Amino acid sequence: MQQDKHTNGGMNDHDQQIVLDLERMLDTRNEDAQSLLRIRERLLKLSEGSLPVSELDHTAITPIKTVKVRSLSTNKTNKRSIYSHFDEGRAWLQPLSAIAAVLMVAILVGSLALLLTYLRQSTTGNGSRVFSQRKGWTQLVMYSGKGNKTLTGLNLVLPGLWGDAVTCVGSGKLDIELTGVGMTSFLGKTPCDANLSSLATPQSITQLLHRRYKR
Amino acid sequence: MQQKQEDEFETSNNPSDISLFDLYGQAIFAYIRLHTSSREDAEDLTLEVFTAALEHDNLSGVQANERLAWLRRVSHNKLVDNYRSSVRRSIVTLDHIRENTLDDESGTPEQLVLQREKYDQLYAVIYTLPVLQQQVLRLHCGKGLRFAEIAVLLNKREEAVRKIFSRTLALMRASYKQQIGEGER
Numbered sequence: 001m002q003q004d005k006h007t008n009g010g011m012n013d014h015d016q017q018i019v020l021d022l023e024r025m026l027d028t029r030n031e032d033a034q035s036l037l038r039i040r041e042r043l044l045k046l047s048e049g050s051l052p053v054s055e056l057d058h059t060a061i062t063p064i065k066t067v068k069v070r071s072l073s074t075n076k077t078n079k080r081s082i083y084s085h086f087d088e089g090r091a092w093l094q095p096l097s098a099i100a101a102v103l104m105v106a107i108l109v110g111s112l113a114l115l116l117t118y119l120r121q122s123t124t125g126n127g128s129r130v131f132s133q134r135k136g137w138t139q140l141v142m143y144s145g146k147g148n149k150t151l152t153g154l155n156l157v158l159p160g161l162w163g164d165a166v167t168c169v170g171s172g173k174l175d176i177e178l179t180g181v182g183m184t185s186f187l188g189k190t191p192c193d194a195n196l197s198s199l200a201t202p203q204s205i206t207q208l209l210h211r212r213y214k215r
Numbered sequence: 216m217q218q219k220q221e222d223e224f225e226t227s228n229n230p231s232d233i234s235l236f237d238l239y240g241q242a243i244f245a246y247i248r249l250h251t252s253s254r255e256d257a258e259d260l261t262l263e264v265f266t267a268a269l270e271h272d273n274l275s276g277v278q279a280n281e282r283l284a285w286l287r288r289v290s291h292n293k294l295v296d297n298y299r300s301s302v303r304r305s306i307v308t309l310d311h312i313r314e315n316t317l318d319d320e321s322g323t324p325e326q327l328v329l330q331r332e333k334y335d336q337l338y339a340v341i342y343t344l345p346v347l348q349q350q351v352l353r354l355h356c357g358k359g360l361r362f363a364e365i366a367v368l369l370n371k372r373e374e375a376v377r378k379i380f381s382r383t384l385a386l387m388r389a390s391y392k393q394q395i396g397e398g399e400r
Binding site: 014015021022023025026027028029031032040 | 237265356
C-alpha cells in the first residue's frame with residue numbers, strides 16, 4: 001500500500017484528499033483484523049485435528065445474532081472432520097476395492113474372450129450345425145456363399161487322405177474343380193437338394209489326381 | 216515484511232497452513248467479503264478455502280503469485296457453491312460501512328454535519344461507479360491491499376488495476392466538483 005502510494009505520487013492534493021476520505025469511509029481493517037483472528041483460531045483448531053462442537057460453542061465470542069450462522073458452519077466443519085476420520089478408518093478397504101476392481105475386469109475380459117472364441121468356432125464351421133468334423137480330421141478351408149470362388153493355397157500333398165463335404169440349399173448346381181500341378185480333377189456336379197439338411201462329413205477318400213475325368 | 220514472510224514460506228520444507236493464512240488471509244478474506252452479504256459468511260468461506268489448502272499438499276511447491284491465484288480460484292468456487300446452496304442473494308452494499316463510519320465520527324456538531332455532507336456526496340458518486348471500480352476502491356482504500364494483490368484477485372493485470380483506480384479518482388474528482396458547484400449555486 002505504501003509502495004502503491006509512492007507510485008501514485010503524481011496525485012494532486014485534491015486527489016490525495018479524496019483518497020484519504022475514501023480510506024476513512026471504506027476502511028474496515030479493524031473489523032477485518034478481528035475476523036481474521038477468529039478464522040486463524042478456527043484454522044489452528046482444525047489443523048490440530050480436534051474440534052469438539054461444545055468447545056467451539058462455549059468459546060464463541062461473537063454476538064448472539066451470529067451464533068446461529070456460526071454454529072451451522074461449525075457443524076459443516078465438523079462434518080468434514082468426521083468424514084476425514086471416517087475415511088482414514090476405511091483406508092484398509094482401498095486395497096480390497098482395487099482387488100475387486102481387478103477381478104471384475106478379469107471376469108469381463110474372460111467373458112468377452114469366451115464369447116469371441118464361440119463366435120469364431122461357429123463361423124469356421126468347427127462343430128457347427130451344418131458340418132460336424134470327424135475326429136482326427138483338420139479343416140483346411142470352408143466356403144459358404146453364392147457364385148464362383150477359387151480356393152488357393154491349400155497345399156495338399158498327395159497321395160494322402162483328404163475329403164470334402166458339400167451341402168447346399170435350393171435347386172442350383174454345384175461344380176467342384178480341383179486343380180493341381182499339371183492336372184485337373186472334376187469332383188462332379190452335384191445337384192442341390194432343397195431338402196438337404198442332414199449333417200455332412202468329409203469322406204475318407206484316397207484321391208490320386210493322376211486321372212482326368214469329367215462327369 | 217510480507218516479502219520476508221513469503222521468502223520464509225518458500226524456503227520452509229514444511230510450511231504450516233497458518234503461515235499461508237498469515238500471508239494471504241487478508242487478501243482472500245477481502246475478496247470473499249466483496250461477494251458475501253455478511254461478515255460471518257465471509258469468515259466461514261475463508262476458513263473453508265484455507266482448509267482446502269490444508270488438504271492440498273503440493274501448494275508449497277507453487278510460486279507465491281500463483282499461490283494467491285490458486286486460493287482465489289478456490290474462493291471463487293466456494294462462493295459459487297455458497298451462492299447455489301443459499302437462497303439469499305449476496306448483494307454487496309456499502310450501507311453497513313457507511314453506518315460504521317458515521318458512528319465513529321467525533322467532533323463538534325457543525326463538523327459532523329459538514330463531514331456527513333461530504334461523505335454523502337462521496338457515497339453518491341461511489342454508487343454510480345461500475346462494479347469493478349467499486350471493487351478496486353474497496354480493496355485498495357478499504358482493505359489496504361496492494362495493486363498487485365488486487366490484480367490477482369480480480370483477474371486483471373496490475374497496470375490495468377492502476378488505470379482503473381486512476382480513472383475512478385478522476386471520475387470522482389469531476390463528480391465531486393460538479394456536485395460542489397451545484398451546491399454552491
